[in-house]
Amino acid sequence: MADIEKLRNAHLEEFEKTAHINSMEEYKRLYRRSIEAPDAFWGEQAKTYLSWDKIWDFVLRYDFEEARIEWFGGGVLNACHNCIDRHLELRKDKIAYHWVGDSPGETRSVTYSDLHARVCNLAAELKYRGVSKGDRVILYMPRVIELPVAMLACARIGAVHSVVFGGFSPKALANRISDCSARVVITVDSGFRSGKLLPYKTNVEKALEIASDVETVIIFDRTGQKKVLSSSRNIGWHEVNAAPDPPADVAPEPMNAEDPLFILYTSGPSGKPVGIVHTHGGYLLYAAMSSRIIFDLREDDVIWCTADFGWIMGHSLGVYGSLLNGQTSVIFEGVPWYPTYDRYWEIISKYKVSKFYTAPTVIRKLSRAGNDYLKKYDLSSLRLLGSAGEILDHESWEWFYRHVGYERCPIVDTYFQIETGGPVISPLPGISPLKPGSCSIPFFGTDPVILDDSGDEARYPNQRGVLCIREPWPGIARTVHGDHEQFISTYFTQIPGMFFTADEAMRDEDGNYRIIGRVDNVINVSGHRIGTKEIESILELHDQVIEAAAVGFPHPVKRQGIYAFVAIKDISAISDTLKNELISLVRQEIGPIATIDVIQWTTALPKTRSGKILRTVLEKIAAGKTEEIGNISGIADTSLIESLIKNHKPGDYT
Ligand code: PRX
Numbered sequence: 001m002a003d004i005e006k007l008r009n010a011h012l013e014e015f016e017k018t019a020h021i022n023s024m025e026e027y028k029r030l031y032r033r034s035i036e037a038p039d040a041f042w043g044e045q046a047k048t049y050l051s052w053d054k055i056w057d058f059v060l061r062y063d064f065e066e067a068r069i070e071w072f073g074g075g076v077l078n079a080c081h082n083c084i085d086r087h088l089e090l091r092k093d094k095i096a097y098h099w100v101g102d103s104p105g106e107t108r109s110v111t112y113s114d115l116h117a118r119v120c121n122l123a124a125e126l127k128y129r130g131v132s133k134g135d136r137v138i139l140y141m142p143r144v145i146e147l148p149v150a151m152l153a154c155a156r157i158g159a160v161h162s163v164v165f166g167g168f169s170p171k172a173l174a175n176r177i178s179d180c181s182a183r184v185v186i187t188v189d190s191g192f193r194s195g196k197l198l199p200y201k202t203n204v205e206k207a208l209e210i211a212s213d214v215e216t217v218i219i220f221d222r223t224g225q226k227k228v229l230s231s232s233r234n235i236g237w238h239e240v241n242a243a244p245d246p247p248a249d250v251a252p253e254p255m256n257a258e259d260p261l262f263i264l265y266t267s268g269p270s271g272k273p274v275g276i277v278h279t280h281g282g283y284l285l286y287a288a289m290s291s292r293i294i295f296d297l298r299e300d301d302v303i304w305c306t307a308d309f310g311w312i313m314g315h316s317l318g319v320y321g322s323l324l325n326g327q328t329s330v331i332f333e334g335v336p337w338y339p340t341y342d343r344y345w346e347i348i349s350k351y352k353v354s355k356f357y358t359a360p361t362v363i364r365k366l367s368r369a370g371n372d373y374l375k376k377y378d379l380s381s382l383r384l385l386g387s388a389g390e391i392l393d394h395e396s397w398e399w400f401y402r403h404v405g406y407e408r409c410p411i412v413d414t415y416f417q418i419e420t421g422g423p424v425i426s427p428l429p430g431i432s433p434l435k436p437g438s439c440s441i442p443f444f445g446t447d448p449v450i451l452d453d454s455g456d457e458a459r460y461p462n463q464r465g466v467l468c469i470r471e472p473w474p475g476i477a478r479t480v481h482g483d484h485e486q487f488i489s490t491y492f493t494q495i496p497g498m499f500f501t502a503d504e505a506m507r508d509e510d511g512n513y514r515i516i517g518r519v520d521n522v523i524n525v526s527g528h529r530i531g532t533k534e535i536e537s538i539l540e541l542h543d544q545v546i547e548a549a550a551v552g553f554p555h556p557v558k559r560q561g562i563y564a565f566v567a568i569k570d571i572s573a574i575s576d577t578l579k580n581e582l583i584s585l586v587r588q589e590i591g592p593i594a595t596i597d598v599i600q601w602t603t604a605l606p607k608t609r610s611g612k613i614l615r616t617v618l619e620k621i622a623a624g625k626t627e628e629i630g631n632i633s634g635i636a637d638t639s640l641i642e643s644l645i646k647n648h649k650p651g652d653y654t
Helices: 004-018 024-036 038-049 079-083 085-091 112-128 146-157 170-179 200-210 237-241 280-294 312-324 343-351 360-368 394-404 484-491 532-539 576-589 615-623 638-647
Strands: 058-063 068-073 095-100 107-111 136-140 160-163 184-188 191-193 196-198 216-220 234-236 260-267 273-279 302-305 328-332 355-358 384-388 411-414 448-451 465-469 499-507 513-518 522-525 528-531 545-555 559-568 598-602
Touching: 024 038, 038 058, 038 280, 068 280, 079 085, 079 146, 079 280, 079 312, 085 112, 095 112, 107 112, 112 146, 112 237, 136 146, 136 170, 136 200, 146 160, 146 184, 146 260, 146 312, 170 200, 170 273, 170 576, 184 200, 200 216, 216 237, 234 237, 260 280, 260 312, 260 528, 273 280, 280 312, 302 312, 302 343, 312 328, 328 343, 360 394, 360 559, 384 394, 394 411, 448 499, 484 499, 513 522, 522 545, 522 559, 528 532, 532 545, 532 559, 532 576, 545 615, 559 576, 559 615, 576 598, 598 615, 598 638, 615 638
Parallel strands: 095 328, 136 160, 136 184, 160 260, 184 216, 216 234, 302 328, 302 355, 355 384, 384 411, 559 598
Antiparallel strands: 058 068, 095 107, 191 196, 260 273, 448 465, 465 499, 499 513, 522 528, 545 559
16 A cells, blocks of 8 residues: 555645646636637637647637527537547557446456547448438447447547437437437447346337337447347447448548537426537537646546546546547446445556546445445555536545545546536646635636626625626537527526526635535436426326426435425325335336435425415425525415425435
């Protein structure tokens, strides 16, 4: 085991001396330039980080009123070329991905040149199947190397990939396939999770009963059972790779900087899945630069972003940020507690992971398992720890810092959203103070502002308000697929002239930002965004249900759990069977990530005189913070609220 004290000093000193941005003065100088002279700043960065077939005609044009944003207009490049081909000269034998299976001992590693060959084979097959520039391809796969291969194969031929997280149900998958009119789906026969088989192919088949326009399904035989039978629609991945005459190369399609690269679906307040679109030029630059600076990437780093590829973290660091910078990454198929709670620590020590990026929900779960698992492994390769997706509470921060990082690794608590493409507020290692719960300072090009209820800028430190961003940064989303009006109304009309994050935040006296949580009807369950409307409309499909209101409530591991107030027609119908029926209905329609934790029965929901559900009151009841409800006598049926308070069972996790 390494000498911790020595390492501690050496690591922190190293960051202070050698980080890509290694002083607050340097950060401030560059930051000011990124805001005051964005064309010059981003033009230089785009030449440094990416290779272009044709240089842009202009760097930035935008109009927030119409939500029209163009970066590097007229520029031409290809994402896959930037991620793979341009590294082949110097890094062809460098490992691009180490893969570790759900079951211990199952591992594979691929080099940049292996990755190139695999991507080209799949790209050729996709072309042969008629997929061309602009076509959408759905990827519904677990964490296997074939998933980034599929993303890059799409990017190579100019197709738009849309990764759907495996935790979504067939119905949710079908909605996404239909929304983007995909004609090709890439999946696996089954996935493994905690030793159990997950029915990916079966879910796709069920989804295609609804979304029937799909012409081709490519299936990777993950389980090795050789049960993937080809038909007019289905193709086994092995046939793609064993094609009789595999082409040596498929030329990367020249793409305009503003052509879409991918769509990633998220849950919006309206309940309908929202397909956020990112483009080739700006997104790639932002992913490359934010990864390199925030994670202080070095040639010999081994990065591990534990997020699923269906998450923006998985796209922006796990695939694009890592490969654009020519790095080696780890992909782990399984979960940290299977077969035992030491899986993560074993992987870090085996592959000498130096940059470890995960989510608060994972940190909470691992910290609860105790430190004996950690102590068995040498984690001295770690140099930096990162977290994203939800608030990293003080206790989890401390545990992560002390027991995983041995007090020698800075923690970067990065704040971002699918819509921002990459972290827009984040500590920078070596220069940001280590403050638990703080996402620290704006990244280059982000000009954040906190606004109070009347839309005025916060006047004093630690004043809470809604977080908006003044100018576009290269990673900002460009539209909602097929619904630009929704893009305008969700992000640009609340506060005219600014991008609305829908998060509440505050800034301390030193200019460090702290995120408080969503202000729209979106719950963040273990880092997954779920629109309350989506849950409510499913509950209301049941015969017994008059109406329902779903709210978030504090949960010890997921941070927010789902608490549903359900008004039913016949009180005598209340039973565990009905409760289970409702819970499974929502799981069936959305997927296991939307498992309701608590159902509280009622005969009606409390409303304002104008008929709006009193959500804040329901949130307080769900959280057991009834003393904070305040005076509601003027606006609502107080006896109904009293009875809801009386019937609330704190800590009743179903
Ligand atoms: O509420 C914020 C929370 O996650 C939301 C974005 O979720 P999603 O689009 O799925 O992207 C996750 C990107 C990692 C935000 O609106 N959030 C994200 N990062 C943080 C956070 N809350 C607190 N601290 C963070 N570091």
